[in-house]
Every structure is written in structure tokens, then in C-alpha cells.
Amino acid sequence: MASKPFPVIDLHEDISAYILESERNVKPFNVDFERHVDIPKYGRGNVVLVVGAAFPGEYKYVGGERVRGTVFRCTQQRVLDHIATYYRLVKEFPEHLYLVERRSDLLGLGERKGTGILIGLEGAYPLDDPWDLEVYYRLGVRVLGLTWNIENRYAASCMSKRDYGLTGSGSELVDVAERYGVIVDLAHASKKTMLDVLSITSKPVIISHACIKKIHDHPRNIDDEVLEELKHRNGVVGITFVADFLGKGEVGVNEVVEHLMYVYDNFGVDILAIGSDYLGTTRLPRGLEDIGKIQLLFKKLLEKGMSREDVEKIAWRNAYRVFMEVLR
Numbered sequence: 001m002a003s004k005p006f007p008v009i010d011l012h013e014d015i016s017a018y019i020l021e022s023e024r025n026v027k028p029f030n031v032d033f034e035r036h037v038d039i040p041k042y043g044r045g046n047v048v049l050v051v052g053a054a055f056p057g058e059y060k061y062v063g064g065e066r067v068r069g070t071v072f073r074c075t076q077q078r079v080l081d082h083i084a085t086y087y088r089l090v091k092e093f094p095e096h097l098y099l100v101e102r103r104s105d106l107l108g109l110g111e112r113k114g115t116g117i118l119i120g121l122e123g124a125y126p127l128d129d130p131w132d133l134e135v136y137y138r139l140g141v142r143v144l145g146l147t148w149n150i151e152n153r154y155a156a157s158c159m160s161k162r163d164y165g166l167t168g169s170g171s172e173l174v175d176v177a178e179r180y181g182v183i184v185d186l187a188h189a190s191k192k193t194m195l196d197v198l199s200i201t202s203k204p205v206i207i208s209h210a211c212i213k214k215i216h217d218h219p220r221n222i223d224d225e226v227l228e229e230l231k232h233r234n235g236v237v238g239i240t241f242v243a244d245f246l247g248k249g250e251v252g253v254n255e256v257v258e259h260l261m262y263v264y265d266n267f268g269v270d271i272l273a274i275g276s277d278y279l280g281t282t283r284l285p286r287g288l289e290d291i292g293k294i295q296l297l298f299k300k301l302l303e304k305g306m307s308r309e310d311v312e313k314i315a316w317r318n319a320y321r322v323f324m325e326v327l328r
Contacts, residue, residue, distance in 0.1 A: 165192030238275020
């Protein structure tokens with residue numbers, strides 16, 4: 001008899017960006033279309049919870065394609081459009097999707113019908129003051145990325161020319177996030193920013209979508225020092241499926257396994273999670289072209305000698321533990 005598929009928590013998907021930037025409507029999200037994620041694929045992958053990113057930047061798009069040379073700019077209206085998109089999705093498909101706003105919404109996860117969505121702000125650019133986070137909290141934001149690839153008043157990013165780390169305002173923002181039960185996300189942050197946050201936080205944090213620098217040296221990947229501090233703080237890193245972060249040239253599910261196994265062998269299983277970045281990248285590993293195929297990854301990990309308990313931690317339990325500890 002085939003083993004029951006593992007429940008899955010995905011720490012990063014660009015759902016609203018896919019809908020808004022490509023001028024698509026939320027209504028066909030229940031159709032099994034040629035895209036990375038949708039409701040039928042969540043069912044095939046046994047996906048119980050995703051963090052839906054609200055990307056605060058805006059580029060110029062024509063026909064769904066970004067116009068070369070246009071620059072990042074943050075507009076409050078665009079952020080609200082992203083958040084509203086998630087509300088529209090759960091309103092349109094209440095039998096399949098629901099918003100997660102508090103700890104009690106996570107009870108029974110894996111047994112409850114449908115897929116939960118946590119809204120995550122991918123960069124603190126729209127916050128003029130750390131206490132502005134309260135407004136976004138009231139709008140449903142429960143995950144806060146300090147930066148995207150561009151630095152801001154709170155922190156240096158992975159692409160900053162000078163890594164100044166966390167600023168004084170950034171330290172205050174982390175404190176406000178902890179007060180409100182908002183999960184801090186260090187994806188896209190610089191190394192010093194990550195270490196600064198990990199030195200002051202009293203709650204576990206996530207690095208929602210990244211890979212491992214020791215395996216493939218990329219600005220978005222994290223090194224052993226960060227992994228060690230993340231372990232001490234009981235946080236998690238979501239190993240991502242962005243091909244450019246996994247290795248050079250064409251990559252497949254085996255490269256994802258390699259990144260996972262490195263952390264598993266050197267830092268233990270308790271900091272590992274999944275952060276696909278589906279809909280946020282065009283190049284994906286062979287075998288993981290959409291989230292409906294994600295159980296293949298867990299099958300490979302079992303073949304590598306992991307126990308079902310360890311794979312279950314990676315698939316959902318580690319991320320669930322952080323959410324339960326941080327959310328109100």
C-alpha cells in the first residue's frame with residue numbers, strides 16, 4: 001500500500017504578483033492550468049499552508065512581461081492591491097482556501113479541508129515608521145520580510161554595496177513585529193542583517209526562500225555562520241527551487257536534495273523547511289516544475305536514508321512550530 005503523502009507548508013509563493021503583474025483574474029485559480037501553483041495542484045501536492053508574498057515594488061509590464069530598464073518603486077496602492085488579491089482569492093474559493101491570521105487558525109492543520117494562506121510582506125519599504133506595521137497587521141499581514149534585493153531604512157539587502165546590517169529603526173521594527181506576533185523573514189537580507197537580527201530576536205525567524213552558499217555561491221544563498229545562528233534561535237530556512245540558487249546550468253530535484261542534505265548532515269533537521277518561490281521564478285529544477293510534484297522530493301529524501309519523521313519535519317512540522325510560537 002502506498003504511503004500517505006506528507007502535508008506541505010510552503011514558505012514563499014508569489015501568487016498575487018502572478019495575478020496582478022500578468023493582469024490575470026483570480027477566478028481561474030481553481031483550474032489546473034500550466035502554472036506553478038493552483039488549487040488542483042495544491043490538492044495533488046497535499047499542500048496545507050502557503051505564505052503568499054505581497055511584493056511592494058512595481059515595475060512596468062506589457063503583455064505580462066517586465067519591460068527592461070524599468071526600475072523598482074514602492075507604492076502603497078500596489079501593496080494594498082496585493083493584500084486585496086489574497087482576500088479575493090479566499091472569498092472566491094472558500095471551500096479550498098482560507099486566511100491564517102492567528103495561532104488558532106493553525107489547529108488541525110493537515111486534517112482541515114483546503115489550503116491556508118499567510119500573507120507576507122516581501123520587504124518593509126512601505127513602512128515609513130516601524131509602528132506602521134500595526135496597520136498592515138490589521139490588514140492581515142503575518143510575515144514581514146525586512147528587505148527585497150534593494151536596501152532600505154531598516155536593513156541592508158543581499159545586493160547592497162556596503163553591508164551595514166540592521167539599522168536602529170530596523171531593530172525597533174523587529175521589536176514591533178515580535179510584539180504583534182508577526183514572523184520576521186530574512187530572505188533577501190544581507191549576511192550582517194541576518195546576524196544582527198538573530199542576535200537580538202527573542203522569537204524564531206524564518207529565511208523563507210534561499211539555498212546554501214557552501215553548495216553554490218550566490219548572493220541570495222546563506223553560509224554556515226548564519227545557519228549556525230539560525231539553529232541556536234530555533235528558526236528555519238526554506239530551501240528554494242530557484243534554479244539559479246541551486247547550481248550552474250540545468251538542475252533537477254537531486255540538486256534540491258543536495259542542499260537539504262548538507263544542512264541535515266551539518267546542522268540537523270530542525271531548521272529545514274520548503275520555500276519554493278513558485279510564480280516568482282521562471283527557471284525551476286527538473287521534476288519540480290509545479291507544486292503538484294513536490295512529493296517526489298520527499299521520496300528522494302527517504303531514499304537518501306531520512307526517516308519519515310525527519311521528512312515530515314522538513315515538509316511542514318518545522319515551519320508549523322515557528323508559526324505556532326510567533327503568531328498570537
